[in-house]
Amino acid sequence: MTDSLPTQHEISAEIAEHEARTKRAMDAGEPAPLHPSRDYAPYRSSILRHPTHELVRVDPEEVERESPAFGHTDVNPLESDLTIQHSGEPLGERITVSGRVLDGEGRPVRHQLIEIWQANTAGRYVHKRDQHPAPLDPNFTGVGRAITGDNGEYLFTTIQPGPYPWKNHTNAWRPAHIHFSLFGSAFTQRLVTQMYFPADPLFALDPIYQSITDPAARQRLIGRYNHDLSVPEFSLGYEWDIVLTGPKSTWMESEDADE
Amino acid sequence: MNEQQLSELNNQRQYVQTPSQTIGPFFEYALPYAGGPDLVSGHHANAIRLHGTVYDGAGAVVPDALIEIWQADEAGTLVRNLGSLDRDGYTFTGFGRASVNLAGHYTFTTVKPGAVGNGAPYVLFTVFARGLMHHLFTRAYFPEDTDAHRNDTVLNAVPEERRASLIAVADGDGSYRFDIRLQGDDETVFLDFDA
Numbered sequence: 001m002t003d004s005l006p007t008q009h010e011i012s013a014e015i016a017e018h019e020a021r022t023k024r025a026m027d028a029g030e031p032a033p034l035h036p037s038r039d040y041a042p043y044r045s046s047i048l049r050h051p052t053h054e055l056v057r058v059d060p061e062e063v064e065r066e067s068p069a070f071g072h073t074d075v076n077p078l079e080s081d082l083t084i085q086h087s088g089e090p091l092g093e094r095i096t097v098s099g100r101v102l103d104g105e106g107r108p109v110r111h112q113l114i115e116i117w118q119a120n121t122a123g124r125y126v127h128k129r130d131q132h133p134a135p136l137d138p139n140f141t142g143v144g145r146a147i148t149g150d151n152g153e154y155l156f157t158t159i160q161p162g163p164y165p166w167k168n169h170t171n172a173w174r175p176a177h178i179h180f181s182l183f184g185s186a187f188t189q190r191l192v193t194q195m196y197f198p199a200d201p202l203f204a205l206d207p208i209y210q211s212i213t214d215p216a217a218r219q220r221l222i223g224r225y226n227h228d229l230s231v232p233e234f235s236l237g238y239e240w241d242i243v244l245t246g247p248k249s250t251w252m253e254s255e256d257a258d259e
Numbered sequence: 260m261n262e263q264q265l266s267e268l269n270n271q272r273q274y275v276q277t278p279s280q281t282i283g284p285f286f287e288y289a290l291p292y293a294g295g296p297d298l299v300s301g302h303h304a305n306a307i308r309l310h311g312t313v314y315d316g317a318g319a320v321v322p323d324a325l326i327e328i329w330q331a332d333e334a335g336t337l338v339r340n341l342g343s344l345d346r347d348g349y350t351f352t353g354f355g356r357a358s359v360n361l362a363g364h365y366t367f368t369t370v371k372p373g374a375v376g377n378g379a380p381y382v383l384f385t386v387f388a389r390g391l392m393h394h395l396f397t398r399a400y401f402p403e404d405t406d407a408h409r410n411d412t413v414l415n416a417v418p419e420e421r422r423a424s425l426i427a428v429a430d431g432d433g434s435y436r437f438d439i440r441l442q443g444d445d446e447t448v449f450l451d452f453d454a
Contacts, residue, residue: 035278036393046391048316048317049315049442052443052446055449055451056416058452061375063331063381067329068352073341102274103274105274115290117285117289119285125288145344192279194283208280218278243277245453
């Protein structure tokens with residue numbers, strides 16, 4: 001990390017190269033990649049942390065096809081409101097983030113655990129290794145949990161997180177996001193990801209967001225502003241559905257799925 | 260295409276997988292929880308220590324990884340007990356979560372699972388880390404089960420010279436070491452269940 005950092009221009013050029021490579025592959029008939037490639041050098045920390053051997057493909061067995069059970073003894077319903085965890089009100093724009101967790105057939109993922117964590121309105125995490133000199137908010141921790149309902153639904157009340165700088169390259173900034181951790185009904189559906197907010201000017205510059213090299217796939221991480229979810233005099237609403245396809249669960253691009 | 264058009268396109272594509280993103284560096288205050296690494300109490304008669312170190316491709320320890328395990332109980336049954344997040348010290352749920360320390364080391368206290376079905380007993384591992392775009396799955400088998408290993412479908416799907424990376428090392432009374440190497444010649448075998 002003591003090497004001189006690359007510039008945004010250098011990182012952006014690498015990002016463009018990766019995206020062009022994906023486009024060529026898709027134009028040649030390869031399926032769109034659903035996940036980021038673990039080998040994505042524009043995100044410098046990935047260079048020594050991705051396997052170089054191909055993953056070994058195997059059929060999931062019972063252990064992988066099941067998932068731990070979570071429920072009312074694990075999570076208090078109040079944990080989904082990140083604005084009431086302290087004696088005072090957190091600073092920032094209150095938001096409601098809500099949606100459904102579904103499997104690859106559109107069936108709800110019921111009674112499973114969702115965990116979220118995020119920066120505060122100033123872009124600072126309550127984490128001892130976060131050195132960004134932005135203020136901590138004594139009334140905001142930025143951690144929430146919920147169990148999905150009968151229809152796979154969830155709802156968090158929180159604060160719009162701020163963007164923040166990091167040291168991947170010079171003048172690197174992460175677009176505002178909320179980290180999500182999800183369990184499906186099979187352990188193979190386990191997912192950790194990030195939800196973003198519409199029209200963020202930092203999208204094009206961010207190697208973590210851009211590590212998903214198919215633009216349509218990236219877009220699936222952006223919550224949608226939904227005025228019906230906005231609470232009068234209180235919060236703005238964002239809707240974000242999460243899909244956890246499992247082993248053997250089939251999916252098709254719409255071009256092939258019309259019949 | 261602009262964001263609106265992409266959004267419309269995605270609405271036509273129903274139920275497509277939501278992409279993964281890295282867990283990042285700041286999960287430490289959010290995901291680990293009291294009792295997470297202890298599937299059973301250390302006083303349990305059959306408690307084992309299952310521990311190891313996570314290394315990167317340069318052989319350096321990874322100080323910001325999160326490990327989850329999921330396993331059957333001693334009888335080889337996957338239980339559906341609540342209480343993974345709020346442990347009572349007695350109920351076995353089969354799920355554990357531990358973050359590594361600054362030396363890249365994690366420790367779980369658990370029991371050795373029984374075999375599920377016809378395969379050899381194993382613990383499913385999930386690895387998350389800063390710099391890792393998408394988690395990795397692997398399995399920790401136990402060194403004493405050599406006969407069962409010969410007939411295990413997954414072990415047999417792995418090239419022989421790499422098989423040892425899936426087998427924990429007995430390193431003391433009731434203690435097993437399972438190191439995880441994210442990259443390199445002795446890279447751990449990682450499994451793709453979505454084939």
